[in-house]
Structures are given as structure tokens and as C-alpha cells.
Amino acid sequence: MSGMSRRRITSKELAKLAGVSSATISRAFSPDSRIGSATRDRILAVAREHGYQPNAIARSLNNQRSRLVALVVNAIGNPCEAEEQQLLVHRLQARQLLPIILCCADHSDRLQLMRLASTYQVDHVVVFSDMVSMQDAVDIFHTTKPIIVSFEPLDNENVSSIRIDGAQAADEIIDKIVRDGKKRFAYLSGTSSSWIDKLRRKWFADALTKRGLSFEAQAFGDYSYDSGFKEAVLLLHRDKVDAIICGNDVMAIGARDAARRVLGKNTPDDIAIVGQDGIAMAAWDCNDLTTLSLDHVAFIDAVVELIERHDAEVEGPHSITLTCTARWGSTA
Amino acid sequence: MSGMSRRRITSKELAKLAGVSSATISRAFSPDSRIGSATRDRILAVAREHGYQPNAIARSLNNQRSRLVALVVNAIGNPCEAEEQQLLVHRLQARQLLPIILCCADHSDRLQLMRLASTYQVDHVVVFSDMVSMQDAVDIFHTTKPIIVSFEPLDNENVSSIRIDGAQAADEIIDKIVRDGKKRFAYLSGTSSSWIDKLRRKWFADALTKRGLSFEAQAFGDYSYDSGFKEAVLLLHRDKVDAIICGNDVMAIGARDAARRVLGKNTPDDIAIVGQDGIAMAAWDCNDLTTLSLDHVAFIDAVVELIERHDAEVEGPHSITLTCTARWGSTA
DNA sequence: ACCGTTTGTGTAATCGTGTGCACAATCTAT
DNA sequence: ATAGATTGTGCACACGATTACACAAACGGT
Incomplete structure (x- = not known):
């Protein structure tokens, strides 16, 4: 039972043990196929006893469906x-x-x-x-x-x-930040190449344009905390922005930490920071991120x-x- | 080429196209097998042209190795x-x-x-x-x-x-906390049933015993931030502990937030909090966790x-x- | 020129299931 | 009681590759 039997038992071998053909074994394991219920029960019992289970690889080859x-x-x-x-x-x-x-x-x-x-x-x-x-x-x-x-x-x-x-939600977020008096926006991308990133950025860019504004600066990270931290330092120090829209929540947390630690600036008074994705961690008490969230x-x-x-x-x-x-x- | 060909081409079909037997097709794809290099090159060319690749399911069935x-x-x-x-x-x-x-x-x-x-x-x-x-x-x-x-x-x-x-490292950590003057320790488990959790707890319990102390309280979470937060509130409020050893880093972050937000207590002065695992997030500036870390x-x-x-x-x-x-x- | 070795390819069996077809046995209806 | 429908089972092949074996051709050494 719990012994280490090196080889797995095959349907043909089980057939011999149960006194039936291997076709019948197969039928015993297919929910709706013509087989006597007595035969099925007997086969399933013998199968359990010998630890038999149909080989999914062989089945996949036959079925053309691998699951x-x-x-x-x-x-x-x-x-x-x-x-x-x-x-x-x-x-x-x-x-x-x-x-x-x-x-x-x-x-x-x-x-x-x-x-x-x-x-x-x-x-x-x-x-x-x-x-x-x-x-x-x-x-x-x-x-x-x-x-x-x-x-x-x-x-x-x-x-x-x-x-x-996310166009609508981006518009709402930009609206609030602008009403709070922020003026210089930066976008912190997740990747440089991705067209998904370009589209996300466009949602916010459009909302800015509508209000006569635009992104003053742009940086590229790699979706990680460290890249968010590092790029935010540059954006804040060199480009003097007061709002950073980030490509995801993790970079936003990095950016927030950079603002607080390196420049001594706090959210939301000194600077606004926005994430994207709406992961659970964003709602943790220590983060409490404003973010463009997806269900x-x-x-x-x-x-x-x-x-x-x-x-x-x-x-x-x-x-x-x-x-x-x-x-x-x-x-x- | 980029058309949607519903069926995948088979080795036998490719054999016909290349004017060889299906065995030779197989050999062309096995790095070290006896086959003329001219034949192999020709087959690989035809294969590329028709988008052929050996079926891994069939190979697995034959090999007894699925990868x-x-x-x-x-x-x-x-x-x-x-x-x-x-x-x-x-x-x-x-x-x-x-x-x-x-x-x-x-x-x-x-x-x-x-x-x-x-x-x-x-x-x-x-x-x-x-x-x-x-x-x-x-x-x-x-x-x-x-x-x-x-x-x-x-x-x-x-x-x-x-x-x-982790016995040695747990001892070092307890040593520092005790020297810092903490007296009432709690252990916040990840799961109630796991024997891994029991062993982790034992590392710290042994270190306490060595110093004439023991856990004053114990709580059970589920490795999540929320459970860390919730249980920590109880431990701090009801049991008045001043040090919490957590089953993992995420619960430790939850506990830290609970201490700060609900009870207004700060680490490490009012209370000591220790995580386990040493994930990257634990080192983030906003967390800066003391943790029992694994490489x-x-x-x-x-x-x-x-x-x-x-x-x-x-x-x-x-x-x-x-x-x-x-x-x-x-x-x- | 001859024999032994190496090289390249084809034939056929194998891996373990699922299933169409054939056939016997049992059941239903007049 | 008999024709027809239904049920249960076995046989044999298919799925798509790998590989032991056989064999022809090419090659090398004396």
C-alpha cells in the first residue's frame, strides 16, 4: 500500500487482475459509457486496491485534449x-x-x-x-x-x-489632484517597450490635456519597488514634479518611500502619488494608496x-x- | 505561415513531404543519433517551413519521461x-x-x-x-x-x-529584544495545524526558556496581512505583550500596522515585532522589518x-x- | 580484391488509453 | 413465442512519437 512500487500498473494488467478486457477498464473510468454497474464497481475496487489510475498522458494522446x-x-x-x-x-x-x-x-x-x-x-x-x-x-x-x-x-x-x-477613472483621479493644486505631473512607466504601458499612460495624458496640462517628465522602471524608488528620486529632484502617476502599485509604493525618505516630502500635501492595479497590498494601512483599480x-x-x-x-x-x-x- | 492551420502536422506526414521515413524525422530532432547531416538539415528546413515540432505528449508516452x-x-x-x-x-x-x-x-x-x-x-x-x-x-x-x-x-x-x-538566528534575535528590555512575548502562528509552524515557534521558545522567559500569549492567523493585523490588536490590547514573533513577514507587517494605527505604539521603542522568511518586501524602506531570514x-x-x-x-x-x-x- | 567496420535509413514494435464495430445476452411488446 | 430494441463486453485499431533490429552502402586496412 504505502510501499514504493517503482512501476505504475497499466490498464492491461489491471484487466487481467479483474478478469475483463482493457477496454472495459477504460469504460469503468468514463462516467457515461455502456458498462454494467456491477462490473464497474468491481473494477473500481480492484483499481483502488492496486493504486491504478488511468495514465493522463496516454489519454491525452488519444483524445487530442491534454487538459x-x-x-x-x-x-x-x-x-x-x-x-x-x-x-x-x-x-x-x-x-x-x-x-x-x-x-x-x-x-x-x-x-x-x-x-x-x-x-x-x-x-x-x-x-x-x-x-x-x-x-x-x-x-x-x-x-x-x-x-x-x-x-x-x-x-x-x-x-x-x-x-x-481606465479612461474614465483616470479622469476622476486627475481631476482631484488638479483641484488639490498640483501642477507638474510625471509618468513612471513599467516598461519602455510595452504598448499596454503606452495606453495606460494615454488615459492619464488625455485627462491632463483636457485641463490644459501635460506630463512634464517621464521615467522608465521595471514594475519593481526598487525601480520605483530610484526613478522617483530623479523625478522629484531633477524635474521638480509634484505628482507622479506610476505604472503599477508596487512602483508607487517605492516612489512614496523615496519621496518620504530621500526628499522628506509627504503625500498628499507635498506630492501626489498614484498607482495602478488595485492589489490588496495597496489597501494595507501602511500604504493606503490611491490607485486605478481593476476588479x-x-x-x-x-x-x-x-x-x-x-x-x-x-x-x-x-x-x-x-x-x-x-x-x-x-x-x- | 501565419494562417490558422487547425491541425498540427504529424511526423508521418512530414516524412512523406521530405521523402524519408518517420523514424528519420525523429532522428533529425534527437541531437545524438545516427543520421546524415545533409538529411537532417533538409528535414529541419522542411519542418520549419511547415511549422512542425515533435508532439511532446507522444514522446512522453514513449519515453516514460514527461519533463x-x-x-x-x-x-x-x-x-x-x-x-x-x-x-x-x-x-x-x-x-x-x-x-x-x-x-x-x-x-x-x-x-x-x-x-x-x-x-x-x-x-x-x-x-x-x-x-x-x-x-x-x-x-x-x-x-x-x-x-x-x-x-x-x-x-x-x-x-x-x-x-x-533557524535556532541560532532566533536566539540572536531574542537576545537583542531581551536586552532592549522587552518582557512579555507573544507568538503569532501562521496556521494552527502545521508542524512547520510548531518547529519555528520552538526555535524562539527555546531561546526564551534559556533566559528564564516564555511566551505569555499565542494567536493563530493564516499567513495574511489581515490576520496579522487582527490578531495583533487582540494580543496588544488583551494580553498587553510588548514583543510579537510572527509566523511570516506579511503578518509582521500587519501586526506593525495594527500597533501603530490602533494602539498608537511604535517599533521598536514601545513594541518589538519580528517576521520570518526575509522576503524582499521586508527590506522596503516603509517596512524595514527585523526578520528571521532564509537565503x-x-x-x-x-x-x-x-x-x-x-x-x-x-x-x-x-x-x-x-x-x-x-x-x-x-x-x- | 577482400573482409570488417562504420554510417545511414527503413521496418515494425512499443508506450497506455479511448472507441467504433461486432456480437451475444437480456429485455420489451405484440 | 418471436421480432426488435437495448445492454454489456471483447477485438482491434488509432493517437504520434521513439528505438531495437536489420540491412545496404560506403569506407579502410592489409
Whole structure:
């Protein structure tokens, strides 16, 4: 029972033990197939006794369905993505789908990594990372329609997308900061290359333009606390800004710390700081961030909805749009 | 090229296109096998043209090696685990191994989830979660020797383990706090059931005993910020403690916030707070936590070392011990 | 010129399941 | 009582790759 049996028992061997054919074994494990209930019970009993379970690899080969899902992410460690990943993993597991994580840290291996995963015949692909282009995803997973988290509608019928709109909420946030008397705005980007970053910045830029203002300075980080801290020092010291819009919440926390520690400036009186994502940590008492927030549960609901449509083989390009809201804290 | 070809091309089809047998196709993709270099080049060219790549599922069935690794974790979102997960995922990917994440939130589905993953013939299992017992891991993955992150040596030859020892560092930390004049200590557990939690507590309890002290109070959280905040309020208000040792860094941050916000007490003068894990966030300027810290890189090095031994089929039970160090911040 | 070795390729079996088809046995209806 | 529908099971093939074995061709040494 708890002994270390090196080899796993096979369906044919179990068939011999139960006095049936291997086909019947298979049927015993398929919920709706023609098999006598007595036979099934007997087989399941023998199977339990010998620790038999159908080999998912063999089944996948036969079925053409692996029940594996590839999740393409920037990083696992960064809380700004992790909360959503966590939710999705739970939802997948509830459907007996297993997630394979593809972590795209540096550019060089990214495509090769995706190609490797594609050879496992994954049933679905969810691209969270803004480091991978839509075209690459389509080319590499050419038999599996990818689900892409984008910030604009994609006119590609081989892709389903989740579009996120924060223009309205950005406008509300800028409105308050301007009314508080701030004048010199800076945008602190997460990455230099990503078009998602460009769109996020545009939400705020448009709100500024509407009020006759614009970004006086811009800096580029890498979504990390350290980069937020370092770039904020430059923005505050060199460019004398009094409001910083950050590409995510973690950088905003870094920027707030830099303002307080290095320049002795406090939020929201001396300087306004805004995050993006609305992660749980942003609401912690020590942070209490003002942030452009996305409803993570609704977001993952949308991902699951798209997965279901793909499973049901609903035709046509699919796109779901979600709207951000402003979460008010004491930093702006 | 970038068209959506529904079906993936098979090795036999490619063989016909290249005018060879399917065996030769296979050889073209195996680095060291007897094949003419001219033939190989031609095949690789044709393969690239038609987007062919060997089907990993079929290969796994034949090889008995899937190149999949199951990672059993408590949560993805919690930074205290996430940093290590991130490191390990990178190391695995560098070896062309794909990680399957098993996220064990509630107990009921945990075993069933592990059983599901075991049917995919994973090559390795790494158990980070302290919610799953060693015996369950061995029983479920009975053909794959699991690697377990434990805090004591496991006398089971079907398991390899990484043992973590923080007794020395805990002693140093308690020493400083006692010298600072603190008298009433509390321990804030991460979970009630876990024996890892019991051992961590013991490190500190022993250090207290050595000095004629003991824990005046104890509380149980769930490793989250909110639980740290809530339990700390009770400990400070009801039990009047002036030092709290927390089960991880995130709860320590919650406790620090509770002390400051609800009771108006500051660290380290009014109260001492200690975390465990030593995550990056603990060193952020706004936190600056004193914490019992583990070297994450060394930790993951050890995991990879064990994976290598398993691959090399080195016999015998393996165990690697790591030692924690104290990281000094301004909270104790 | 001959034999032994090396090299390159094809044939066929194998990995462990799922399932269409055939067939016997049991059940239902007139 | 008999035709027809239904149920339960086995046989054999398919899924897409890897690989032991066989064999022909090329090569090298005396």
C-alpha cells in the first residue's frame, strides 16, 4: 500500500487482475459509457486496491485534449500579477485543468519557451504578459486560440481578448489632484517597450490635456519597488514634479518611500502619488494608496468565460471589456 | 505561415513531404543519433517551413519521461512563497522542464488535485506547502520520489528533504529584544495545524526558556496581512505583550500596522515585532522589518541539487540543511 | 580484391488509453 | 413465442512519437 512500487500498473494488467478486457477498464473510468454497474464497481475496487489510475498522458494522446493550460506571465513574484494568477489557478483546478506557468523574464528565451509549451498540446493559452506580441502568440500556438489580456480590441479572429478601459477613472483621479493644486505631473512607466504601458499612460495624458496640462517628465522602471524608488528620486529632484502617476502599485509604493525618505516630502500635501492595479497590498494601512483599480474577480471571470466559449467552440472573435475604477487612499 | 492551420502536422506526414521515413524525422530532432547531416538539415528546413515540432505528449508516452514538474504550494499570491517559486520556475525552464502549479487552498480538494497531477507522470514533485503530509505525498506520487521542504530530517527513504534550521538566528534575535528590555512575548502562528509552524515557534521558545522567559500569549492567523493585523490588536490590547514573533513577514507587517494605527505604539521603542522568511518586501524602506531570514537563492539551489540527484538516480535518502540568519531592521 | 567496420535509413514494435464495430445476452411488446 | 430494441463486453485499431533490429552502402586496412 504505502510501499514504493517503482512501476505504475497499466490498464492491461489491471484487466487481467479483474478478469475483463482493457477496454472495459477504460469504460469503468468514463462516467457515461455502456458498462454494467456491477462490473464497474468491481473494477473500481480492484483499481483502488492496486493504486491504478488511468495514465493522463496516454489519454491525452488519444483524445487530442491534454487538459493543460499555458499561462504566460511576466513574473510570479510580483504581487501586481500574482493575485490574478492565484484566482485563475483556482478556477482552472476546479475544472480539472492543470496550469503550466511560463515565466517570461528575459526576452531571449521567451519565444522558445512558448514553443516548448506548445508541443504539449495545451488546450488553452492565456497571455498576461505584455512582453509578448499577439502575432507571436498566434504563430506559436497556431492550433490553440490564445486568450490575450490586452488594452485595446484586437482585430484578429485567431485571438480572443480582454480589453481594459481606465479612461474614465483616470479622469476622476486627475481631476482631484488638479483641484488639490498640483501642477507638474510625471509618468513612471513599467516598461519602455510595452504598448499596454503606452495606453495606460494615454488615459492619464488625455485627462491632463483636457485641463490644459501635460506630463512634464517621464521615467522608465521595471514594475519593481526598487525601480520605483530610484526613478522617483530623479523625478522629484531633477524635474521638480509634484505628482507622479506610476505604472503599477508596487512602483508607487517605492516612489512614496523615496519621496518620504530621500526628499522628506509627504503625500498628499507635498506630492501626489498614484498607482495602478488595485492589489490588496495597496489597501494595507501602511500604504493606503490611491490607485486605478481593476476588479480582479471580474477579470478572471472574463478569462474563464472565454475559456468556456473556446471549449464550446463558439465561432467568431471574442472580446470582453472591463472598466477600471478609482480607489481612493491617502497618497493623492 | 501565419494562417490558422487547425491541425498540427504529424511526423508521418512530414516524412512523406521530405521523402524519408518517420523514424528519420525523429532522428533529425534527437541531437545524438545516427543520421546524415545533409538529411537532417533538409528535414529541419522542411519542418520549419511547415511549422512542425515533435508532439511532446507522444514522446512522453514513449519515453516514460514527461519533463513536467509538479509544484505543490499554499498560494501563489503570498509574497512569502512567491519569491522562491519564481526562482525555481526560472531554474526549471532553463532545463527545459515545465512547472505545473498545484495550489492547495482548502483541504478537501488537495489530495484529489495531487492525484490528478500524478496521472500526468510528472518527473519530479516539489512540496512547498506545509498543509500536505509527507505520507500523502509519498502515497500519491508513488513512482516519483518527492522533494519536501521540511524543517526536520525525514526518516523516509522515499522522500528527499530540505531541512531549515533557524535556532541560532532566533536566539540572536531574542537576545537583542531581551536586552532592549522587552518582557512579555507573544507568538503569532501562521496556521494552527502545521508542524512547520510548531518547529519555528520552538526555535524562539527555546531561546526564551534559556533566559528564564516564555511566551505569555499565542494567536493563530493564516499567513495574511489581515490576520496579522487582527490578531495583533487582540494580543496588544488583551494580553498587553510588548514583543510579537510572527509566523511570516506579511503578518509582521500587519501586526506593525495594527500597533501603530490602533494602539498608537511604535517599533521598536514601545513594541518589538519580528517576521520570518526575509522576503524582499521586508527590506522596503516603509517596512524595514527585523526578520528571521532564509537565503532564497541557496534554498532553490538545494531544490535543484536534489532534482539533479534524482535524475542521476543517486540512491539513498537525501537531505540538505540550510541555516537561517537574522536580518536586522527597525522593528526590533 | 577482400573482409570488417562504420554510417545511414527503413521496418515494425512499443508506450497506455479511448472507441467504433461486432456480437451475444437480456429485455420489451405484440 | 418471436421480432426488435437495448445492454454489456471483447477485438482491434488509432493517437504520434521513439528505438531495437536489420540491412545496404560506403569506407579502410592489409
